[in-house]
Amino acid sequence: MVHISLRSCNTPPSPIRRLSYLASAAEQKGVTPFYLNIGQPDVRCPQAFSDGVARFASSHISYAPSEGLYELRAEWARWVNTILDVDTSPERYLITMGASEGLVFLFTACCDPGDEVLTFDPTYANYLGFAAQTGVRLISLESSFEEEFAIPDDAIITKHLTSRTRAILLCNPNNPTGVLYDTSELTRLLELCRRHNLFLILDETYRELVFDGREPSSGISLASDDPHLVVLDSLSKRFSLCGARIGALYIPSPDLREKILYLAQARLSAPTIEQLAAIHMLKEVPASYLHDARKTYENRRDCMIHALENIEGVFCSRAQGAFYLLAKLPVEDAEHFARFLLQEYEQDGQTLFVAPAQGFYALPGKGRSEIRLAFVLEESSLRRAISVLQGGLAVYNAYS
């Protein structure tokens, strides 16, 4: 066999997508899974985006500039300025193919192989993949169910900083827990980064999706000029545009910006049609769109938590934003149970696809009895899905 790299052998398959083949197999034998494994919203994207695509009738699909179309960066800045009441300039934004590409760029530009990025378990599963791929050691400190996933004290964080630590990384609102960290927590982290000369990388993919009357909590409103700050952003979730692959980096540091631009130049450009459609959308999308989306997800969260609370032995995180929650199940091995649901269980021709949470922990052995659930379906479907979960648990635990 031809040599395959160690870093690639260390790159885990996505816990969100790894069992997709079982879901396909279930569908083929006539069992329909509820797809709560993946953050693929069923909320319609803004009409203005579809209009933007439809208006596109060029006979030349040219490269965009590597840093993104200027007009898109200008509209993005305007959007952020309006939402957060700040004054950021287009020059500080760089358009990426989703937040995913942005994070690969950041890991590459901030770290050499063996360098460390500190984060908090549970964390977005694909961070583990990006770290393996770029040779970054992800040092993850535990945040626990019991303490509602509070970020550890400065003393604990400081104890884990080494001469090779380059950044602290946080997804806020959090994927997979749905927890929203407020500005006092962000301030604490930023001060820590200043003291230790680290980057604070905030993944704000879900920034505007916050519930119960909360306001978005962003590093940009905190310290928009601080060269320690980097913010990852994306249109995927808040505008239901997962397949458009349009994200952005907000980078106050001119040095870091220059290095990331060189990485971006090598891959030429992000897709042009979506950039043009996004310009049109950001100009035209009514304020009601996000208001309605927030309300929809808030109601779904309530519905899902209510349904989960009726199942004995199930505990779940109190999502304050994004559209996920983490649920602890009365099973030893949630991945085994997830396979069971897809392969052996059904209720009236339906079953459930969940993401086993172990892959959301960098710490080995953690999260084995947990799953991540995305509340991205209508309430009636969610209720039905959780009833499948309940029935599945009963059968599974009776057998084992």
Added chain:
Amino acid sequence: MVHISLRSCNTPPSPIRRLSYLASAAEQKGVTPFYLNIGQPDVRCPQAFSDGVARFASSHISYAPSEGLYELRAEWARWVNTILDVDTSPERYLITMGASEGLVFLFTACCDPGDEVLTFDPTYANYLGFAAQTGVRLISLESSFEEEFAIPDDAIITKHLTSRTRAILLCNPNNPTGVLYDTSELTRLLELCRRHNLFLILDETYRELVFDGREPSSGISLASDDPHLVVLDSLSKRFSLCGARIGALYIPSPDLREKILYLAQARLSAPTIEQLAAIHMLKEVPASYLHDARKTYENRRDCMIHALENIEGVFCSRAQGAFYLLAKLPVEDAEHFARFLLQEYEQDGQTLFVAPAQGFYALPGKGRSEIRLAFVLEESSLRRAISVLQGGLAVYNAYS
């Protein structure tokens, strides 16, 4: 200053795009450059692609599968099978965001930091960027103007293989020289790879753009089942779809395919709209489209070479495919001359943007007096552009 990685400091800016700011400055003072620096064709993309985009009217822009939509992989296989008279299956294709992403995946999956990939100078400039970014040592053997960029003998290649060599990489038809390597050359390289257990990575982005009645020369027609072979492919150039960011990897090795799938899962998916449009296009594009494109570029090549031959002291490569040629100028520092053209020279309000070729050489100090020219404009513009080059050279050399 916060720490920035060494690998990122080693990533060069693109020689194709680095001087873009000077071109913008020229435009702002009313001087219009001919853009021969970049492979951004002015040929219209197939109508069927625009139709595919226009038909797209979904209110849900969902993620595609990480390996690409099955139907696109099936159409891609059908396309390759028709063009090359082979029988490849969709399962071996993985859709990437341009060939660029495909090569980053390959460097990551085949090499650990410090591992080596052997290639031939001059080579596509962005290979240098991808190598720096992924910690790969690009070992480049010289191919020379004098020998029409022939690939060095086995003995020379073998001498440069080490225990850390993982692959041989070749762009065919070649960017930047336009040289087409025939199947006997590919066979030789593949046998060498078999003997030394290396991957042969063939970048066939320009595969169908071959001139003078030549047939495409592809690794796939040579040995479609060989696990040593990997082919990079892209819609960008042959269909004038640079901004669509749709490429594909053809990977016979199931092991390598699995590892690349995990890398692809971390970044979720390639853009969905373009995948759908590409399916429509590959089904509907008439055979005449490529025939016409080939003829257009062939005529432009003739036109450009003819014009260049009239300039004293200029020599150029005999492009047999793609849409570039390499020109040796009677100047010491072609980058300095390129800056001069954009900053100080004009002919009736026009000037010329060329790519200095030094960035296309991994070997230090090589290619200093050379430029890459893309023949992506109409013949009248090309003639005008080369006349600007001629005038510019005269003034530049009179001054210096």
